[in-house]
Structures are given as structure tokens and as C-alpha cells.
Ligand SMILES: Nc1ncnc2c1ncn2[C@@H]1O[C@H](COP(=O)(O)OP(=O)(O)O)[C@@H](O)[C@H]1O
């Protein structure tokens with residue numbers, strides 16, 4: 001528990017660090033927001049005026065402090081182009097990314113964990129071979145390529161799923177899920193590959209422990225031994241890896257949102273970066289970082305719950 | 316009638332592509348209310364016997380022959396489901412290392428309770444009540460609190476008591492204890508052995524197969540003893556007769572090497588050489604090469620003669636041939 005409290009306390013300084021890095025990185029890439037906003041109509045006077053309006057003529061540290069100050073009062077700034085408040089943008093985009101990543105995580109878990117368990121229980125069996133193939137495919141095929149391939153097969157050839165685009169939840173859960181099927185499958189493949197390997201090796205390790213033999217000697221049915229005891233003990237490394245992989249999932253979401261034209265935070269950040277739309281990129285990155293940190297925090301809590309030795313207060 | 320009757324048991328391991336006998340033609344029996352010690356140095360095949368009886372051999376092992384009579388059935392022959400009901404039900408088992416025998420992620424009470432619920436028709440609440448009683452019967456102090464403790468919160472001795480509670484939870488007719496006290500210090504060892512004797516033999520008339528490399532353990536706990544060497548039983552008899560008059564040179568060597576006040580516990584270093592690995596055993600008598608009384612006829616490929624001296628006493632050595 002103490003480690004969780006420590007992590008919570010570290011949350012603010014971490015976000016602070018992220019804010020500095022994002023802020024500086026953005027300004028390191030060449031390109032002038034004012035130029036992008038004015039485009040071909042740009043005149044020196046107009047540019048100067050816009051630069052002043054946006055506060056981009058101020059020294060960097062002053063710009064940063066202003067931004068941060070506004071953040072603390074809940075003001076994430078406005079989109080340079082549309083002048084829409086960034087919070088409003090995030091409110092529509094974040095649910096899409098969340099649904100994409102959670103569906104992918106769910107899909108990966110449903111496929112990889114049972115497969116990894118079977119592979120460990122029957123080494124060299126069919127499940128084990130399937131697990132190796134999945135591991136190989138998932139690790140060697142890039143997300144964008146897999147996405148295109150899936151579109152080619154399941155959308156253009158078989159016509160089972162839409163090739164791109166987003167259907168909001170309000171249009172019915174089925175249509176919504178159908179739109180997410182291929183993107184989630186794309187994103188889930190890489191994670192499944194890692195997860196199936198970790199599950200297999202974690203379960204193999206637990207199966208070799210003494211207590212499993214004692215459980216058999218107690219007369220427990222194999223199913224109970226695997227589902228209750230072995231999985232519970234193997235879940236610690238599995239969940240640790242999920243926490244670590246969540247960062248890759250968010251990174252992958254950026255690419256998958258591009259490939260499938262999903263209006264999520266990832267595609268928002270990509271477009272905004274190209275337009276040097278500073279407030280949008282900065283806020284988007286902060287939200288993604290916060291998400292990552294929160295997931296890891298959740299992982300920590302789960303981890304402590306699953307591993308009694310980490311729980312405070314010996315009896 | 317015997318409770319357990321093992322006849323010509325053979326168990327093999329596959330190593331390097333061929334099958335090697337770890338247990339060769341072993342026979343013994345055990346009556347209810349009796350404790351039999353199975354004794355030999357490390358590597359003699361004692362654990363392999365135990366796991367053969369439980370049919371819990373590792374993947375590279377197989378029962379190659381023999382009969383395991385128990386409860387009117389042949390354990391070597393019954394189906395896996397029936398065997399599973401035996402494990403933890405009619406037959407309890409304890410292992411050497413109490414630190415690793417329990418699942419670290421589950422509370423003691425739930426680990427006892429799940430055994431009860433597997434074999435008996437009891438609900439959670441009833442299982443918990445019985446678990447508490449079991450913890451009390453194995454003399455765990457503050458049993459109520461221990462019920463909700465995790466294994467890491469208990470000492471080695473307490474964990475082994477908990478493991479004993481699990482092993483006896485369903486009132487088994489037979490307890491197989493594989494070096495149950497080897498990892499514990501002497502005082503706790505004596506307490507656990509005392510408990511096994513009281514709870515199983517005296518109170519319930521159950522049988523106990525106690526596996527150990529320590530003859531001292533046998534002296535205090537068992538009624539009869541079988542001395543095992545390199546996959547074979549070389550001598551059997553009542554504890555009193557074997558200790559008073561050991562016949563096989565290996566038994567004699569074990570007794571001389573037995574730990575006493577002056578030597579550290581568990582050291583059997585005084586027998587020169589070591590138990591031959593599988594596939595490295597000499598033909599004829601397997602104790603050849605380490606035996607102080609070796610003669611040319613010990614190499615006779617038919618092996619040493621089995622000499623029966625009385626109802627319980629048997630020895631396999633040319634020195635005692637008629
Ligand atoms: N899983 C295994 N694979 C191959 N050989 C084994 C295995 N387990 C035990 N053995 C061998 O079988 C013999 C008997 O081992 P074991 O029954 O553990 O002896 P003990 O319990 O008397 O110390 C030893 O030679 C050991 O090396």
C-alpha cells in the first residue's frame with residue numbers, strides 16, 4: 001500500500017515533467033503556428049499580430065508558466081484553428097481512444113491468456129504451436145501493415161466489417177462494435193503476442209512449483225488447480241506486463257486511428273502536431289500520459305491485491 | 316488384512332531417450348494402526364515410491380509394473396477420477412519442504428477448506444468450522460487467527476502443521492509423509508512426528524508410510540522399517556529387531572552414520588561413496604563397491620538372495636544365505 005501512496009504522490013511531479021518535455025519538444029520542431037494558421041495569405045504584419053495574440057512572442061519560460069497557470073484553473077486553451085476549447089475536443093476524442101484500447105486489451109486477454117495457459121499445460125501441443133505462431137506474427141508485423149491487410153481481407157474482400165470510420169455508441173452498440181472490430185483486432189495482435197508468451201512462461205514456472213504437486217495430492221481436479229491456483233499465481237507477471245504494454249497500446253492507437261480514420265486522441269495529436277497546434281498537442285499528450293500513469297497505478301493496486309506478501313500489516 | 320499391499324512395484328524415468336528403472340521390484344505392506352519407515356540415502360528412490368503410490372509421477376516417469384493394493388483396489392489400475400478421489404480423501408500426503416508446499420496466494424483456512432469441499436459434501440461455512448478444528452488438532456496456537464493468515468506469515472513448523480492439517484482433513488486411512496521433518500529443527504521435528512503418531516495411528520488406526528533418510532526419526536515414530544538402496548528394499552523388520560541386530564551391511568552402515576548428539580543432523584557422510592545414479596548401478600548386488608563385506612559372489616547377476624527370517628524380517632544379502 002505504501003508504494004501506491006508513493007505513486008500517487010509522484011503523480012503530480014511526473015505530470016509536471018511530462019508537461020515540460022512536451023512543451024519544449026513542440027517548440028524544438030521547426031514550423032511556426034502563425035504561419036500555418038495564415039497559410040498563403042501570410043503577411044509579415046499579420047504573422048506578427050497572430051504571434052502576439054497567441055503569446056508566442058514571449059520568452060519560452062513565460063509561455064510555459066502562462067500555460068501551466070491556465071491549466072491549474074482548468075483552462076486547457078483553445079484550438080488555434082477552430083477556436084474550440086481543447087477540453088471540448090478531448091471530451092469527444094478521448095472516449096474513442098479509450099474504447100479502442102480497452103477493446104484491444106479485452107480481445108488480447110480473451111485470446112492470449114487461455115492460449116498461453118493451454119500452451120504451458122501441454123507443451124508442444126497444438127495450442128503451444130498456435131501460441132508460437134501468434135507470438136511470431138504479433139511481434140514481426142507492424143500495426144499499420146496488419147491493419148491494411150485486415151481491411152483488404154475482411155472489409156474489401158469479405159465485406160464483413162467497415163474499412164474505416166467511426167460509429168458512435170448512440171447509433172447502437174452493434175454498429176459501434178462493428179466499426180471497432182478491425183482496429184481493435186489490429187491493435188490487439190501485438191499485445192496478444194507479448195501476452196501469450198508471458199502467460200505461457202509464467203504458467204510454466206508456476207506449474208513447476210512444489211505447491212502444485214501438493215494441490216494434486218489434495219485431490220483437486222486439474223481445472224481447479226489451473227483456474228484457481230496457477231492462474232492466480234501467474235497473474236502477477238501477466239498484469240505487470242499489461243501495465244508496461246499499455247504505453248505501447250496507446251502508441252499503437254495513434255497509428256491505428258490514422259489507418260482506420262477514427263476520431264480519437266491519437267489522430268487528434270497527429271493532426272495537431274502537423275499544424276503546430278500547440279494547445280491541442282500539449283493537452284492531448286498530458287491526457288495520454290495521465291492515462292498511462294493511472295493504468296500503472298491500477299496495475300500496482302491489482303498487483304498488491306494478488307500478492308499477499310506485498311500487503312501491509314503482517315498478522 | 317493389510318491396508319496397503321505393494322507388490323513388485325517398478326517405476327522408470329526416461330532420461331536421454333531411454334527408460335531407466337528408479338524403483339525395481341519393490342514389495343511391502345502396511346497395516347492400519349502401523350507406521351512403516353522407508354529409509355535410505357538421498358537418491359535411493361524413496362520419493363519415487365511415494366509418488367508412484369499417489370500416481371503423481373513427473374511427466375518423464377511411468378509405472379512400469381506391479382500392484383498397489385489399497386482399499387480392495389489396485390491403485391496402479393483404477394481410473395484417474397477414482398485415483399483423484401483417493402488423493403486427499405482416503406490417502407493424505409505430506410512433503411519435505413513446508414516453505415513451498417502451500418500456495419502463497421491463499422489463506423491457510425481456504426487451503427484446508429478447499430480440500431474438505433473437494434472430498435466431502437460441506438458448504439463453505441462448515442468447511443471453515445472444520446478447518447478451525449483441524450488447526451486446533453495439529454496444535455497451532457491462536458488457530459482462529461491462523462485461519463486467515465497467508466503461508467508467509469507462518470514459520471516453517473507452523474506451515475508443516477498446516478500441511479498436516481490438510482493431509483488429514485478428510486480422515487485418510489493412509490498418510491504418506493515424504494521427509495516431513497527434514498527441513499525443520501529438532502524440537503519441532505519431534506513435535507510433528509508426535510502429532511502424526513497420535514492423530515493417525517493412535518486416534519484413528521490409520522497407516523503411516525514415513526519416508527526419511529534419518530534412522531533416528533524412524534526409531535521414535537515407526538513400528539517397522541524398510542531399508543531402501545538404489546531402487547530396492549534390502550532389509551525389512553520391526554524397528555526393535557533391525558536396530559538391535561542390523562543384518563544388511565547397508566543397514567549397518569546407515570546405523571553407524573545415523574546422526575547422534577555428536578554429528579550434525581542429516582549427515583550420512585560416513586558411508587564412503589554415494590548412491591549410484593540411474594543406469595550406473597552395478598549388476599548383482601547394487602551395494603557392491605561401497606560394501607565393506609563384498610565377496611566375489613556378490614556380482615552374481617541374479618542378485619543377492621532374499622532371506623526371510625521371521626514374519627517381518629527379510630534381508631537381501633549373500634552373507635545371510637542359508
Ligand atoms: N524427474 C526425474 N527425472 C529423471 N530422474 C529422476 C527424476 N526424479 C528422480 N530421478 C532419479 O531417480 C532416483 C531416485 O530419486 P528419488 O526418488 O528422488 O530419491 P530419494 O527420494 O530417495 O532421494 C535418483 O537417481 C534420481 O536422480
Ligand SMILES: [Mg+2]
Nearest residue numbers: 358361362363
Ligand atoms: Mg526424496
